[in-house]
Amino acid sequence: MARSAGFTLLEVMVSLAILATAFAAALRLHSDSIGILVSTRIHTKAAELAQYKMTEIEIDGLKGVGPSSGDFGELAPDYVWETRVEDSPKDYLKLVTVRVRNRHTGRAGEFELSEYMTDKGALTHVKGPPKK
Template structure:
């Protein structure tokens, strides 16, 4: 009879030590989940910038490619209210080896909240007429 009472007493609940260990495991799990969430937000922000910067760089590069005459030089500007915080810089250099070959670099920059840049470089051939 005494053995039955002792068994019932032991199986009625958790000890304080078991509860504390469980809470410690939960705390570690929550910290890991919140850290992963923070990394996820950073990666999402970077992916969003790269996607938009690539599209903006392609648009600027298309404008340069469609121009009939290329000249050495730099130009820069902003995209206005459509893409606030985004700016571009274009650089056109004539090749020293080939007279009609130009190296064109388009760099897209966003300063806030974290400074980021994206560059595209290509070579264009323009025969002088």
């Protein structure tokens, strides 16, 4: 009996199974990359907003700044901020920490920025360099 040219049903089924596995793997990689992209955007936005809030504090000065919290209003309605001011070994320096997080992702979308700032009110009591 002569064999006709072509593929057997088994060969077609095996090749379809291989293609389906490769397609599923490609979809998984695509899904993971979208998740990473979204996470990166949330974290980057939180970092930008933390710098924005820190700049506000730098401009306004430390007078009246203490533990507080709030949101960014229309600028970024999904994000909230908290500030904390701690003493440092030097009287004229304060450690200011700004924490920004996304309301929907919680700690996954959180960014914290800390910076030493000069307490201008304390500088009036600091003596200048020695006179020669």
